[in-house]
Amino acid sequence: MNVMSNDPYTTADGRRIGGVLMEMKNITLRFGGVVAIKDISFDIREGEIRAIIGPNGAGKSSMLNVMSGFYTPTEGEVWFEGCPRPQMRPYQVARQGIARTFQNIALFQGMSTLDNIMTGRITRMNSNLLNQALWWGKAEAEETVHREAVEKIIDFLEIQHIRKTPVGRLPYGLQKRVELGRALAAEPRILLLDEPMAGMNVEEKEDMCRFILDVNDEFGTTIALIEHDMGVVMDLSDRVVVMDYGKKIGDGTPDEVRSNPEVIDAYLGVSHD
Amino acid sequence: MTDQFLYAIEVMINGLMAGVLYSLVALGFVLIFKASGIFNYAQGVMALFAALTLVGLQKGQIPFAHLINAMFGTDIHYFGWELPAILAIALTAGVMVVLAILIERFILKYLVNQEPIILFMATIGLAYFLEGLGDVMWGSDIKTLDVGLPQGASLWAEQATSGLGSENFYGFFIDKLDIAAALTAAALVISLTLFSQYSKQGRALRAVADDHQAALSVGVSLRFIWVLVWSIAGIVALVAGIMWGAKSGVQFSLSLIALKALPVLMLGGFTSIPGAIVGGLIIGVGEKLFEFTIGPMIGGATENWFAYVLALVFLVFRPQGLFGEKIIERV
Amino acid sequence: MFYREAGDFKTSYLSDSQTFPIRFDRFRYYAVLAVAFGVIPFLINDYWASAVFVPFLIYAIAAIGLNILTGYCGQVSLGTGGFMAVGAYSVYKLMTAFPDVNILIHVVLAGMITAAVGALFGLPSLRIKGFYLAVATLAAQFFLVWLFNKVPWFYNYSASGQISAPERTLFGVALTGPNTDASVKYLVCLGFVVVLAWVARNLTRGTVGRSWMAIRDMDIAAEIIGVNPLRAKLTAFAVSSFFVGIAGALFFAVYLGAVEVGEAFGIQKSFLILFMVIIGGLGSIFGSFAGAAFLVLLPVLLKNVLVGGLGWPTDLAAHLELMVVGALIIFFLIAEPHGLAQLWRIAKEKLRLWPFPH
Numbered sequence: 001m002n003v004m005s006n007d008p009y010t011t012a013d014g015r016r017i018g019g020v021l022m023e024m025k026n027i028t029l030r031f032g033g034v035v036a037i038k039d040i041s042f043d044i045r046e047g048e049i050r051a052i053i054g055p056n057g058a059g060k061s062s063m064l065n066v067m068s069g070f071y072t073p074t075e076g077e078v079w080f081e082g083c084p085r086p087q088m089r090p091y092q093v094a095r096q097g098i099a100r101t102f103q104n105i106a107l108f109q110g111m112s113t114l115d116n117i118m119t120g121r122i123t124r125m126n127s128n129l130l131n132q133a134l135w136w137g138k139a140e141a142e143e144t145v146h147r148e149a150v151e152k153i154i155d156f157l158e159i160q161h162i163r164k165t166p167v168g169r170l171p172y173g174l175q176k177r178v179e180l181g182r183a184l185a186a187e188p189r190i191l192l193l194d195e196p197m198a199g200m201n202v203e204e205k206e207d208m209c210r211f212i213l214d215v216n217d218e219f220g221t222t223i224a225l226i227e228h229d230m231g232v233v234m235d236l237s238d239r240v241v242v243m244d245y246g247k248k249i250g251d252g253t254p255d256e257v258r259s260n261p262e263v264i265d266a267y268l269g270v271s272h273d
Numbered sequence: 274m275t276d277q278f279l280y281a282i283e284v285m286i287n288g289l290m291a292g293v294l295y296s297l298v299a300l301g302f303v304l305i306f307k308a309s310g311i312f313n314y315a316q317g318v319m320a321l322f323a324a325l326t327l328v329g330l331q332k333g334q335i336p337f338a339h340l341i342n343a344m345f346g347t348d349i350h351y352f353g354w355e356l357p358a359i360l361a362i363a364l365t366a367g368v369m370v371v372l373a374i375l376i377e378r379f380i381l382k383y384l385v386n387q388e389p390i391i392l393f394m395a396t397i398g399l400a401y402f403l404e405g406l407g408d409v410m411w412g413s414d415i416k417t418l419d420v421g422l423p424q425g426a427s428l429w430a431e432q433a434t435s436g437l438g439s440e441n442f443y444g445f446f447i448d449k450l451d452i453a454a455a456l457t458a459a460a461l462v463i464s465l466t467l468f469s470q471y472s473k474q475g476r477a478l479r480a481v482a483d484d485h486q487a488a489l490s491v492g493v494s495l496r497f498i499w500v501l502v503w504s505i506a507g508i509v510a511l512v513a514g515i516m517w518g519a520k521s522g523v524q525f526s527l528s529l530i531a532l533k534a535l536p537v538l539m540l541g542g543f544t545s546i547p548g549a550i551v552g553g554l555i556i557g558v559g560e561k562l563f564e565f566t567i568g569p570m571i572g573g574a575t576e577n578w579f580a581y582v583l584a585l586v587f588l589v590f591r592p593q594g595l596f597g598e599k600i601i602e603r604v
Numbered sequence: 605m606f607y608r609e610a611g612d613f614k615t616s617y618l619s620d621s622q623t624f625p626i627r628f629d630r631f632r633y634y635a636v637l638a639v640a641f642g643v644i645p646f647l648i649n650d651y652w653a654s655a656v657f658v659p660f661l662i663y664a665i666a667a668i669g670l671n672i673l674t675g676y677c678g679q680v681s682l683g684t685g686g687f688m689a690v691g692a693y694s695v696y697k698l699m700t701a702f703p704d705v706n707i708l709i710h711v712v713l714a715g716m717i718t719a720a721v722g723a724l725f726g727l728p729s730l731r732i733k734g735f736y737l738a739v740a741t742l743a744a745q746f747f748l749v750w751l752f753n754k755v756p757w758f759y760n761y762s763a764s765g766q767i768s769a770p771e772r773t774l775f776g777v778a779l780t781g782p783n784t785d786a787s788v789k790y791l792v793c794l795g796f797v798v799v800l801a802w803v804a805r806n807l808t809r810g811t812v813g814r815s816w817m818a819i820r821d822m823d824i825a826a827e828i829i830g831v832n833p834l835r836a837k838l839t840a841f842a843v844s845s846f847f848v849g850i851a852g853a854l855f856f857a858v859y860l861g862a863v864e865v866g867e868a869f870g871i872q873k874s875f876l877i878l879f880m881v882i883i884g885g886l887g888s889i890f891g892s893f894a895g896a897a898f899l900v901l902l903p904v905l906l907k908n909v910l911v912g913g914l915g916w917p918t919d920l921a922a923h924l925e926l927m928v929v930g931a932l933i934i935f936f937l938i939a940e941p942h943g944l945a946q947l948w949r950i951a952k953e954k955l956r957l958w959p960f961p962h
Contacts, residue, residue, distance in 0.1 A: 068828055094830030106825035108818050110887065119814045123830035127811065129839060135806040140618065143810060147617040186830065312735050340924075343916040383938040390680060393735065394882050395937045397875065402930030408923035532871070535739040543735065572754035581743035588732050588740065 011238065018046030020082075021222055022067070022190055027076035029062055036062040037073070038246040044190065049216055050224045051233045054243035055266060060226045061103060063243065064194050067224065068100045069093030081189075095123045097189035101179045103198060103226075109168040113178050116167055117153060120185030121146045153181050156218075157211065173204040180211060184219075191215065193225035197232055205229075209236060230267065234258065242266065283445045284565045285558050290451035292557020293458045294520075297513040298534035299541065299549035300462070301506040306543045307482040308502040309381070312393045315400035317531015319369070319507055322407040324514030324523040326368050328418050329411040331361040336410045358420035362511070369507030370500075377500045385495075404525070413525070418518035423449035454516040461512060462550065465505070474501060482544075536584035542594035551595060556580045623805055626956075640794055645787040653786035654859070660900045661793035662854050667880040667892035668804050669847025674878070675886035676808055677840035678820030679729055683741035685873035686748035687845050689865050690718040691852030693758050696767045699780070699857070700760060707772035707779050707857065711796070715850040721748075722845020729837045733823075745874055752865040768862035780857045789858050796854060800847060804889050807843060816840050817887070848877075879929065883936050885945025894944040902929065 008018050022044040029037040037059045044050045052060050065071040067078065069090045078085045080096060099120070108116050125146065131139040154160055157177050162170060167178055176196065183191055196212065197205045209232060215221050227233045233240060234254040242250035242257055244266040250257045257263055298316055305313040329336065333352040342348055356364070380399065384392055426446050469475035480488040481498045489495055517527055537556050541548025560579040568575045588594070614620040624630040648657060666684060673679050694714035699707060725744040732740050752758045759767045771781025778784045779792055807813050815836040818826035827833050856863050863869070876899065884895020903925050910921040940946050 070824075070828055089832075090828045091830050091832045094828060099830075100828060102825060106822050108821035108826070110821050111814070111817050115814055115817070119818050119826075119831070120829055122811065122815055122818075125811045129807075129812060129843075132810045132812055133803045133807055135810070139806075139810055143621065144617050147621070151617075182829065339917075339920055343914075343920055380934055380938070387937075387941060389734070391937055391941050393680075393738075394878075395934050397878070398930045398933030398937065400930070401926050401933065405923045405926030405928075405930060409920065409927065413919060413923065532742065535742065539736055539739050574750060574754065577750045578743060578746035581739070581746055585728055585732075585740045585743040588736055589728050592731050592733075592736070 015047060015217060016220075017048050017238065020044070021046040021080070022224075023079040024063075024067070025077045025079060027063070027066055027073045027078070029059075029066060029071060030074045035246055037066070039076070040241075040243070040246075040248045041076075042241045042248065042251055044222060044224055045239075046222055047216070047220055048222060048238040049212070049236055050222075051237035051240045052224065052226050052243060053228060053230065053233050053240060055228065057245075058243040059246040060228075060243055061194060062246075064100065064192050064224075064226055067190075068098055068192055094186065097186070098192065099183040099186040099188035099190075100192035101176075101183050101194055101196060103194040105172070105175045105179055107167045107175055107179055107182070110166065112164050112166055113159060113170070113181075114150065114154070114163045116178055117150045117181045117185045118146060120182035121150065123186055149187075150185055153184050156184075156214070157181050173200055173207070176200070176204075176208065177211070180208075180215075184215060184221075187219075188221060190222045190224060193223065195226055195228070197227060197229060205232065212236060279445075281562065281565060284561045286445060286447060287451070288558035288561030289554055290448070290455060290557070291561065292554035293451070293455045294513060294516055294530065294553075295533050295537050295556055296550045296553025297454075297458050297461070297509060297516065298531055299537040299553050300465075300546065301509040301513070302534055302538055303541075303544065303546055303549045304465075304502055304509065305506050308478055309481075309499055310389060310392070310485075311381075311396065312389065312543070313506065314393060314396040314531070315403055316506065316510060317527070317529065317534065318400040318403045318407075319372075319510035320514035320517065320531065321523070321525070321527040322372075322403045322514075323365055323369055323507065323511035324418055324518040324527060325407045325411045325416070327361055327365040327420070327511070327515065328416045328518070328523055330364050331356050331358060331420070334411055339412055340409055362420065362515070365511055366508050369511055370504045373500050373503035373507050376503055377496060381499055381503075382496065400531075415522050415524040416518075418515065418523050420515060420519065422453050422515075422519050424519070425449055448520075450516070450519055454520075457512060457516065458550075461509065462546065466546070474498075478502060533580055536580040539584040539588055540595055542596050545594070545596045548594060548596040556583065559583055621809060623809070637798070640798075641791075645791055648787050648790050650786045653790050655904055656900060657790050658793055658859050660896055661790070661797045662851050662859055663877065663880060663896040663900060664797055664893050665793075665800055665854070666848050666851035666877050667884065667896045668801060668889055669844045669851065670877050671881045671884075671886065671889065671892045672804060672808070672816070672847065673840050673844035674881060675888065675891075676813060676820060677816040677837065677844075678823075679726075679837065679840060680735075680738040680878075681741040681844070682738055682871070682874045682878065683725065683744035683748075684848055684877045685869040685871060686745040687718050687722055687848040688852030688855060688873060689748055689752055689869035690721050690845075691715060691849030692856035692863060692869065693752050693767065693865075694718065694849065695853035695857050696760075696769065697758070699770065699772060703770070703772070706774060708774065708792075711850055711853045711857070714853040715846040718849020718852065719842040719846040722848070723838050723842040726838050726841025726845075729841065730834055742871075745871055749865050749869060764864075766862055766864050767856065769857040772857075780861070782861060784858070792858055793854055796850060800850065801889060801893075804847070808889070812836075812839055820887075879933055883933065883943055885943025888943070888945035890948065891943050891945030894948070898944065899929070902932075 008016065010016050020043045023041075024043070025041050027037055027040050028035070040063065052063055054060050062071060066073050069088060069092070072087060080098075085093070085096075108119065111119070125142055127138040127142045131137050154163060157180065159174065159177055159181065162174060167175055170178065180193075180196070193212070196208050200208060212223060212225070213236065216223050225233075225237070237254060239252060240250070240254055240257045241248060242260070242263045249262040249266060250260040252260070298320060301316045301319070302313055305311055305316070328334075333354045333356065335341070335349050335352055338350050376399065380395060384395055426448060469478055477488065477493045478498055478501065480491070480493055481495060485495060513530075514523075514527065517530060533556070534553075537549060537552040540555060541550070541552030560576045563579050564573070564575050614625070624633055644657070666688060670681060670684050673681050691714045694717040695710050698705070698710040698713055702710070725741065728740050729737050753765065759765055769780045771778050771783060773779060777788055779788060808816070815826070815831045818829075818831050819833060819836045823833060826836070852869065855868070860868065880895035880899050881892060882895070883898055884893065885891025906925050906928065907921055910916045910924065911918055936943065
């Protein structure tokens with residue numbers, strides 16, 4: 001298995017991994033004097049599940065924020081679909097086909113599940129204000145078309161029963177699922193998941209793993225996820241980047257990473273004498 | 274030095290004095306915002322209410338006389354005695370403390386953990402209520418407030434500066450009241466700073482300002498702190514009410530200075546005491562100078578809006594305010 | 605008993621997202637419309653029109669407008685009075701400059717001018733958030749009122765500085781001016797209310813409404829999932845100001861006939877409409893109506909009881925009214941922060957199960 005070359009290949013379970021979709025080139029991110037990310041490069045290939053792991057404060061979330069366009073890197077470039085990404089606002093990045101979830105749930109608490117997921121499709125809607133004001137022509141047609149797409153996602157995530165419930169009333173695990181639905185609704189090229197399993201019990205974690213695998217398998221969506229639960233990550237992902245103190249200390253298949261001495265040091269601790 | 278320039282300086286000095294009063298009201302806002310995260314719109318009305326109460330007590334007015342007369346057909350107005358100013362001030366301070374307790378007891382207690390916007394709206398309701406209450410209690414006619422503060426032009430300042438310009442320049446006109454106000458404000462700020470830095474309650478107050486939950490968990494009584502801070506804000510309002518009332522009479526427009534304190538807060542930041550003071554001075558000087566230089570060209574009365582537009586423009590370029598730290602957004 | 609969704613099966617997504625999904629609600633809505641158009645115009649007299657119905661309808665439009673901005677998009681505005689003034693002065697300039705064009709068109713145009721002004725004052729909302737923005741909108745309030753006071757062009761150089769609406773007719777019936785019939789005033793305002801409420805409903809249930817609410821609930825997350833914050837906020841400011849501008853135009857041209865800007869559109873008006881929105885319920889169109897009704901009726905009621913009934917002086921009644929309004933606002937915020945609309949919603953939830961609550 002020639003994981004480190006860029007040729008397409010097929011995984012053991014029959015998923016097709018394509019060429020490089022997104023590439024981080026020498027990313028550095030500073031806040032004033034604090035260096036959150038230091039000269040990190042890695043790539044994400046089409047169709048794969050890519051994990052970024054590391055202890056708390058390693059800079060994983062900052063990395064995801066750079067990928068989703070929320071932070072602009074101090075140095076370095078983000079390449080997407082073979083071109084460097086110019087300076088753009090987060091919503092423009094979203095329109096390129098990058099969707100994400102958040103570590104602390106960032107759902108729209110005042111809206112129903114349905115409306116939350118419908119909002120996820122906003123990048124694909126373009127009827128004008130007048131049409132919408134009169135509920136007429138394109139606006140009405142658009143609403144129906146997108147509702148159908150959203151209903152498919154609702155079926156897929158098995159949340160039909162909470163379709164019209166305000167999300168603020170939902171339990172944590174379901175909220176996480178709705179948030180995944182909102183990101184999926186955009187039909188993204190890359191789906192970024194920020195600690196999708198954080199704070200879940202074992203059953204909820206298993207459910208979430210299944211959904212992530214199914215998304216990747218059925219929709220062929222490329223997924224990049226952050227997690228600090230090593231066990232889950234190793235089972236789930238094709239390749240893993242390991243970060244510690246803002247630096248990359250490992251990159252490769254789960255097996256390679258697991259046997260990397262630096263990674264073992266970072267996770268198990270080692271006496272530096 | 275040309276006379277025109279000297280007049281501009283005079284305008285500036287008077288602006289500084291007006292700014293002191295804005296700062297005083299803004300200070301009350303900042304205290305409450307820091308300790309409870311509440312944007313207290315009623316601060317200005319509290320100043321009005323305090324001034325009304327002070328005048329009423331001093332003159333021996335019967336509270337609610339208007340209402341009692343209407344209900345029972347009587348015709349009562351005054352008790353017939355007058356209180357010395359210092360006693361009346363002390364009693365009014367007491368009333369403001371009672372008011373703080375009532376506000377905590379009947380409003381804040383029920384609104385813990387509500388969104389800031391809800392609390393803000395509640396204080397607007399409070400402002401309306403207090404405005405009505407002040408009028409019903411003491412009547413809505415314009416009252417003069419005299420607690421023995423020096424008034425009139427400071428001859429000393431006038432004489433000292435009269436030699437600066439030509440024969441037509443008679444020296445700076447500075448109201449003694451303004452000087453008194455500036456000194457009082459300075460004393461107030463210093464004592465508040467000492468209180469919050471060196472007393473036990475002050476420490477608790479700063480702890481609450483930093484983190485409610487953490488302060489609660491180490492045993493600080495949130496309710497006590499709220500009463501405390503609203504009392505202090507009430508007394509600051511009383512001071513502002515005395516100064517402003519002595520200057521231009523006790524009337525409804527007094528509560529509008531509260532609105533002027535808002536742009537001050539935007540400049541200085543909602544949580545910074547130095548910010549409130551510097552912001553107040555900038556607004557005071559800025560609006561007087563603008564009215565002096567540009568005002569005549571565009572029809573005057575620019576003081577109505579200048580402060581707000583200045584704050585708006587300033588914030589567009591520096592959203593964190595004068596003394597705020599750069600905001601790093603997180604998700 | 606009749607209030608049921610059982611048996612009312614939706615067969616298309618469109619019918620599922622309609623305004624009144626429950627049949628009983630639809631019937632009630634049509635019944636209200638029928639009474640409003642078919643019964644009230646024949647019964648209305650000058651007192652009821654000018655004390656209750658016309659101000660209620662106009663304030664309802666303004667409240668819907670502010671609710672779009674504050675309740676749906678989360679941007680608190682204290683500049684509503686100023687924007688109403690823009691609507692009023694726009695319609696005044698339009699109706700005096702182009703007397704031959706239909707007044708109804710002028711009112712809509714006045715709304716559009718206000719929308720442009722509103723969007724302009726909305727620009728800072730991209731950088732300024734929360735309370736800071738609320739204070740920034742005060743700049744609009746005070747500056748606009750000052751402008752209309754100080755620049756004689758706006759009031760056509762009239763000696764009093766007031767503006768007064770000349771008579772304009774539609775099919776020979778006076779819509780503005782002193783000879784306007786009470787029922788005509790009422791019907792003009794009612795027509796605008798019905799159309800605008802329908803437009804507001806359409807906007808808030810569709811794409812743009814969702815982007816507003818997303819910005820309201822969590823602006824950063826909204827931007828990251830693809831909501832353009834500039835577009836969302838500016839459309840909210842523009843649409844809100846459009847409504848408020850129409851309300852201002854009607855307030856001047858149809859309701860009062862003559863206004864002085866500081867008196868009619870001062871900061872107190874901004875607060876009054878904000879209170880309507882809060883008491884009625886943020887983020888609810890029905891709430892805007894409820895809040896407007898409440899705050900229009902309350903002073904009328906108090907005045908009738910205190911002045912008419914008990915014979916107290918008017919100024920005392922006005923002060924007591926301030927206290928009552930203030931206390932009620934606090935009471936509502938404590939008892940039900942989501943306003944009358946939420947009470948209504950809860951009542952309906954209960955009704956759906958009544959008389960078998962289990």
